[in-house]
Structure formats: C-alpha cells, structure tokens
Amino acid sequence: MERLIISGGSRLKGVVTISGAKNAILPILAASLLSESPLVLEGVPCLDDVKIMKDVLQELGVKVNWDGDAMEINPSGINSTEVSPSLMRMMRASNLVMGALLGRFGRVRVSQPGGCTIGSRPMDLHLKGFIALGAEVGQKHGFIEVNCANLEGAEIHLDFPSVGATENIMMAAVLAQGTTIIRNAAREPEIIDLQNFLNKLGARIKGAGLDIIRIDGVLKVGREINYRVIPDRIETGTYMVAAAVTRGDILIRNTIPEHVEPITAKLREAGIDIKEKEDWIHVRGVDRWNALDVRTMPFPGFPTDMQAQMMVLLSLARGTSIITENIFENRFQHVGELRRMGALIRVEGRSAVVEGVEHLTGAVVEATDLRAGAALVLGGLASDNTTIVEGLQHIDRGYEKLMSKLSILGAKVRRES
C-alpha cells in the first residue's frame, strides 16, 4: 500500500500548471470510437483512469499510441463491441463507450457497472435514452446488452441532468437517422468540449452548455484532426483551496476561469483574495476566513467534485458552515477521516454541519474516493504536523504529477510504499 507522508504547515507559494481535464478526456476517448479516421488528442493527462480507458479502446481493436500528452488514436480496426467485466469494474466511466459503439455498430455489451463508494450510480437515464432512440436493452447475468441496427433521432427529456447520460446519448445520436433533442441536459464544460470534438470530426451538434442540445444525425464522422482537451476545472479548484488553507500565494496557469466561477464565488465569499484573467487565476490566502454554506448542484452550481476540498477549508473557517450534497447519496466518507484530524463535523442526512476550528492536527487517514483523497492531502498541508494519507490509488486516478506539483509549491510531501 503506497502512502503520502505530509509535513504540514508550509504556506504553498509559486506557480502550478493545470493538466488536461480527466472528465473531458474520458468521454472524448469514448467518442473517438465513432470516427472512421485516425486522430490525435493533445493535453492528455497521465492518469490511471486514462490508462484504463486506453486499455478499453485497445481491447475493442483501436490502435493507441500515447506519447507524453499526445495520444494517436486509430479506430479503423475495431473488432469488438464488448467491454470485459474486469475493465468495467476498474472504472465505471468505461460505460461511456456504449453510446459510440451502439451508434456506429448497432450493438454493445458491457457488464453492469458496480456501484462505488460515493453512491449506487445507476445507469437508468443512459438506457432510457438508448431506448428512446429505438434500441433494445437486455440486462441479465450481470451484463447489459443494447442493440439497434438503425437508431432514429428522438426527443429525450432527462429526469436529472446526468453528465454521463447526456454524453452517452449525444454520442449515440451522432449517426442516428434524423434529429435528436436532449432536454434537461447536463451543462458542464466537459459537455461543450465533447460537442466541439465531435463537430470537428464532422458531427452536427448544437446547444452543449445549455439545457437543450440538438444533434442532427450524419452518415459518418471521421477527419484526421488534432484536438486539445480543456484544462481540468476540478484540479484548478483543488489548487485554489490549497492556496487558501495554507494561507499561501499560488498562480494557477493553463486554466479557464469561467469554468471555476462557482468555486471562485464561494472562495471570495469566504474572504479569499482571487484575481483572474484569460488563462490564469491568482489566489492569495488570508489568516482567517469566513464560514459559509455550500450546496452542490449540477453546473453552473457548486460542483460535487469540490465538496470534500471545500469541507477542509470550512473546517478551519471562523464560524459554523453547512455543506449540502445534492448530487450523490454517499459522498461524506471523508468526514470521519477529517474528524481524526481534529475537524468538528456532524452529518445530518444530506448535510454536514462544520464548526470551524483553529487548527487541524496530523493523523493517519485513508482516502475512500478520488476527491476525498485530495481533501485529505489538503488537510495534511494545512495541519501543524505530520499526516499520512493512505489509499493513494484513488488519488492517482485524477491528479497528474501531484507530488511534483505540490513540491514545487513548497509542500513537504513524500511518497513511500
């Protein structure tokens, strides 16, 4: 078991460069299955989740050549439409290949994705979308099979603006006959990135970023394009909070300020000093900051993927805060770990009541999911002595070069087995 040893108390100072967005590259890799031509992706972050998606594509017969932050994809040799249970079990986002495989080959078979620590994460909205497009869905022996020789455009209203369902339905609709309208669509920036990628391949999609997306089906897509994915807004938010909780001074480069506007608004409300321009954000910590309330909501609301990190900041605020998690039903597992570091938090249903304390103290803590892991690292950086964070496999899924980026900012962290 690998773990991080963090000697807390240093003010993080300096420059950090944001990597490509995990939650943009994963759907875009899946969408490349629709292409009849080879293509190149740039700004690809070196993350375990990206490695798994590469393995999924290669298992389907796609040739992938990954060199640094560039990935050459050649989807002309696809010889399967089935994702193995082992890969599905490693990452539920593997289900993002369903829409593209169904759209291009008329069939797809995946094992039922397991739940995960933050919630049951069903796929009912994805499957309802496929059925609306004319597909037949079978679920037996732990597998989901979706078949349809010719998908037909349809009007689909999502019960919830699910990011994955919006992406999967968009991809399935690209080659369908006729027009598909997705209402109550997710509005996350990663949806816009997926639309831009698909349109560069020859798809005809409009409206991503709004709650109504229109896809006009085309016969095929494929152009030898280069496409650079957007920077990671959650990595950006994580370093913004790192500057705040260590009372540091960090210039965050290669980011898109409007993608983190809900985070910036909350940090400014707490009293943190934030300046921003085209592709950078400068965050300067203050000695003590205000308590405030946070409710996670679909974009452009406050992102659920920043809830755990915000809890660390509010654990050290002046006063009592209430954090309400509206997206996932079980995303407070970091509370117990933060309590071990001296945080005063009590969970009441979907809300956590956080009473600000002067200091957090080091402890041995365990990451339970990707963002909880990031939060525990922030807690360690903010605490007065040594913290050991275990469960690094979660953190490696979503934070590229975390150790070197933190060390360059002056953090005293080391990794050991």
Ligand code: EPZ
């Ligand atoms: C995406 O997951 C992200 N993952 C998650 O990031 C993120 O937390 C989430 O969106 C919300 O923003 C990727 O993009 C790879 P959803 P996704 O479908 O698509 C329920 C991270 O840390 N739901 O918007 O799975 C679901 O149970 C990860 O980077 C249904 O009920 O999220 C959840 O409660 C964690 N039925 C809510 O909707 C469905 O068919 C939001 O899920 C689909 C979803």
